[in-house]
Amino acid sequence: MNDAAFEAWVESAKAARIEDVAATVLNLKVQARGELQTACPNCGGSDRFSINAAKGVWNCRGAKGGHDAIGMIMHARDCDFIAACELITGEAPPKRESTFKPRDPQIDREKREERKDEDRDRAAQEAAERERQANRAEALFGQAQPIEGTLAERYYARRGIILGAFSTTDLGFIPALAYRGFTDPDAEEETHLGDFPCILAAARDARGVIRGVHRTYLDSEGRKLRPPGDANRNHAKKGTFRMGGASIMLQPPADGVFAIGEGIETCLSWLALAQRGEFGDEYAAAGAAAAYSLGNLCGSATGSKPHPCPPRGRKNATIYNGEPDMSSQAVWIPEGVRRVVILGDGDSDPSETRARLQTGAARFRRLGFEVLIHMAGPGPIDWNDAMLSTMAEQKAA
Ligand SMILES: [Zn+2]
Numbered sequence: 001m002n003d004a005a006f007e008a009w010v011e012s013a014k015a016a017r018i019e020d021v022a023a024t025v026l027n028l029k030v031q032a033r034g035e036l037q038t039a040c041p042n043c044g045g046s047d048r049f050s051i052n053a054a055k056g057v058w059n060c061r062g063a064k065g066g067h068d069a070i071g072m073i074m075h076a077r078d079c080d081f082i083a084a085c086e087l088i089t090g091e092a093p094p095k096r097e098s099t100f101k102p103r104d105p106q107i108d109r110e111k112r113e114e115r116k117d118e119d120r121d122r123a124a125q126e127a128a129e130r131e132r133q134a135n136r137a138e139a140l141f142g143q144a145q146p147i148e149g150t151l152a153e154r155y156y157a158r159r160g161i162i163l164g165a166f167s168t169t170d171l172g173f174i175p176a177l178a179y180r181g182f183t184d185p186d187a188e189e190e191t192h193l194g195d196f197p198c199i200l201a202a203a204r205d206a207r208g209v210i211r212g213v214h215r216t217y218l219d220s221e222g223r224k225l226r227p228p229g230d231a232n233r234n235h236a237k238k239g240t241f242r243m244g245g246a247s248i249m250l251q252p253p254a255d256g257v258f259a260i261g262e263g264i265e266t267c268l269s270w271l272a273l274a275q276r277g278e279f280g281d282e283y284a285a286a287g288a289a290a291a292y293s294l295g296n297l298c299g300s301a302t303g304s305k306p307h308p309c310p311p312r313g314r315k316n317a318t319i320y321n322g323e324p325d326m327s328s329q330a331v332w333i334p335e336g337v338r339r340v341v342i343l344g345d346g347d348s349d350p351s352e353t354r355a356r357l358q359t360g361a362a363r364f365r366r367l368g369f370e371v372l373i374h375m376a377g378p379g380p381i382d383w384n385d386a387m388l389s390t391m392a393e394q395k396a397a
Helices: 003-015 018-026 069-076 081-089 105-142 151-158 264-275 294-298 350-366 383-396
Strands: 035-040 044-052 057-060 171-181 191-204 210-217 237-241 248-251 257-261 287-290 304-306 318-320 339-344 370-375
Touching (some): 003 069, 018 044, 018 081, 105 210, 151 171, 171 210, 191 248, 257 264, 264 287, 264 383, 318 350
Parallel strands (some): 257 339
Antiparallel strands (some): 044 057, 248 287
16 A cells, blocks of 8 residues: 555645635635635534634534634535545545545435424523523512502602602512522622512513513612622622513603613613703603613624723723624613613713713614713713702702
């Protein structure tokens, strides 16, 4: 056997450029220094297989990927090393038996069916889990009593918010609700740390199903609770079950203007100012919903860009590029709304917040709404500060 000839044959397969092999063996066209993302010739899918010609690499989410055309062909054509070299060089191995066998279409079909079944099973499991979470969220909110006459009213009144002015039915109160948190900074799992009064807010999806429950735990005086245990990780406010994609409706919109903000108090404070005509007549009948988090308010971006003035110790910090990722989750907007007002609170990192709010604005514009960003500032103040200082000025006047 002529081993030198065999080695040369293997070497020529190894030397082949990944984009050339993609074209000749897989019939996939990759630009000379470009990137291709497509269905995997072996696993299917829609975009799980990628080839980067500039870097000479390939990847499949169903395999490991790698740097060589031989590995790519072994995966994409589901064959062994010798067969891959044969496909790449277009020649049978010198003085050796060809191991290349044409693919059996029956096996291909079976594999495709198996993958479809797996995908279906996974989707069914995820749907069942979402259903379980929704049932638990619904059951918890069902235990809440109306907020009238409870500590919840006192909590909001301390912040100048009179709940009777709004028509929300999605806030409730539980006099003693279990609080779970970390006992100390080393604790790895949350445990039951006591029962406390709690304001609940239902976070619903666009069909009205409760998906998540936001909690604001209080102390016995109606102040925000300082939870026991690890002060860094245990918060008085938390979103539970699934908050992503859900909204806490605080005031249904009456005339096509709808404000969305991060927190419940931010939205209620802005609404109070709007109802008093502080922003003009067009906003006096505005509706509002809280998103709970900045992420759920604005959705994600397709990528990032360098932070214009990186915070100390994070010189490689990035911010959103402003291009909305329309596949990410965010709050939904009710029927009949034409103008969306995104409420912005001042923050310690204004460029980061601004980039996120602008990404959100681009998202809702793309969905066909007229959008404006309404900042509480100038300066690091939130909408509750803005409302309290407006009320104080008017009292003084
Ligand atoms: Zn694959």
